[in-house]
Amino acid sequence: MKALIQPVRLDDEKSELIVLDQTLLPGKVEYLHLTTQESIWEAIYKLQVRGAPAIGIAAGYGVYLGAKASAATTYEEFVADFNQSKDYLASSRPTAVNLFWALDRMAKRLETEKDQSVPELKAALLQEANQILADDETVCQRIGEYGAELLADGMTILTHCNAGAIATSGFGTALAPVYVAQDKGLTISVYADETRPLLQGARLTAWELVESGIDTTLICDNMASIVMKEGKIDAIFVGCDRVALNGDTANKIGTSGVAILAKHYGIPFYVCAPMSTIDIECKTGDDIQIEERPGAEITDMWYETPMAPAGVKTYNPAFDVTDHRLITGIITEKGILKPNYEESISNIFALV
Numbered sequence: 001m002k003a004l005i006q007p008v009r010l011d012d013e014k015s016e017l018i019v020l021d022q023t024l025l026p027g028k029v030e031y032l033h034l035t036t037q038e039s040i041w042e043a044i045y046k047l048q049v050r051g052a053p054a055i056g057i058a059a060g061y062g063v064y065l066g067a068k069a070s071a072a073t074t075y076e077e078f079v080a081d082f083n084q085s086k087d088y089l090a091s092s093r094p095t096a097v098n099l100f101w102a103l104d105r106m107a108k109r110l111e112t113e114k115d116q117s118v119p120e121l122k123a124a125l126l127q128e129a130n131q132i133l134a135d136d137e138t139v140c141q142r143i144g145e146y147g148a149e150l151l152a153d154g155m156t157i158l159t160h161c162n163a164g165a166i167a168t169s170g171f172g173t174a175l176a177p178v179y180v181a182q183d184k185g186l187t188i189s190v191y192a193d194e195t196r197p198l199l200q201g202a203r204l205t206a207w208e209l210v211e212s213g214i215d216t217t218l219i220c221d222n223m224a225s226i227v228m229k230e231g232k233i234d235a236i237f238v239g240c241d242r243v244a245l246n247g248d249t250a251n252k253i254g255t256s257g258v259a260i261l262a263k264h265y266g267i268p269f270y271v272c273a274p275m276s277t278i279d280i281e282c283k284t285g286d287d288i289q290i291e292e293r294p295g296a297e298i299t300d301m302w303y304e305t306p307m308a309p310a311g312v313k314t315y316n317p318a319f320d321v322t323d324h325r326l327i328t329g330i331i332t333e334k335g336i337l338k339p340n341y342e343e344s345i346s347n348i349f350a351l352v
């Protein structure tokens with residue numbers, strides 16, 4: 001399988017978080033060398049690092065770097081410094097649960113190391129952050145293998161936003177089945193929604209798929225219906241930022257519209273979800289906080305002159321929730337969950 005670009009890694013010697021600046025793609029492949037908590041927060045907020053799993057990985061390393069700089073000499077002082085960094089990074093984006101999941105995982109690790117010296121605590125946090133990254137790679141591979149079982153040679157899928165390699169430390173979630181299928185010698189084609197307003201589909205998904213030699217067709221978001229109607233799409237694969245206990249799923253704005261269209265045209269709609277993206281504390285999608293971003297992303301982003309009249313009102317929710325009744329299956333690293341999701345999710349978390 002083709003080696004893909006790593007969006008986040010740590011240079012521990014230099015205490016730098018090295019992040020592929022995804023806002024510059026596809027024109028420039030440039031890496032940021034982040035050393036301060038503020039620059040890591042900003043990289044997450046500005047979507048220089050983005051995609052739920054990659055945000056989690058960045059947060060894990062971010063909180064480690066914050067704690068590494070601590071001058072504390074006791075466990076209590078160290079935990080206070082750690083918590084300050086944790087709370088700060090947690091305020092960068094609200095919807096992708098992986099951010100909070102990774103920070104909580106780091107906090108839990110700290111708690112289990114209570115009796116250790118401060119240097120040992122720092123080493124344990126580094127190990128945990130590295131493990132978050134390593135686990136994600138395995139998770140992507142498994143999701144890819146389960147998802148690839150749904151694909152046959154010559155099939156065409158549609159995807160929305162970017163849930164590919166650059167959103168994870170592995171081969172992605174929604175795109176992993178395509179890469180695994182390609183590795184098995186199958187030819188799979190992909191239609192990529194451009195994904196307004198920030199164009200993750202055009203700039204990122206199309207870029208990484210073309211780089212990987214996958215047959216890719218880019219469409220504007222409002223063309224999804226016609227390609228489905230024309231029979232060009234066999235299945236939809238999308239990623240997610242948070243899955244509620246009943247299977248309602250938050251993903252990039254526009255995903256729910258794609259799911260509604262898929263239902264209308266009788267096309268299977270799959271959500272690819274690491275277990276770390278399932279939030280059993282959210283009973284339904286109504287409990288998921290939807291990030292609202294500046295209107296300038298709609299009016300001013302891509303041309304030198306504004307794309308809309310000055311002073312026009314905007315509304316820019318970054319995610320929407322797809323009703324669980326529209327989802328054919330949720331592909332996790334532990335297998336493909338089927339409705340009733342409340343039951344299948346409870347079973348997989350052994351809640352019953």
Ligand code: MRU
Pocket residue numbers: 047050051052053096160161162163164167168172173174200238239240241251252253318
């Ligand atoms: O705002 P973004 O670009 O971070 O949104 C990303 C998505 O919606 C992805 O589909 C999701 O995070 C899954 S990435 C494997």
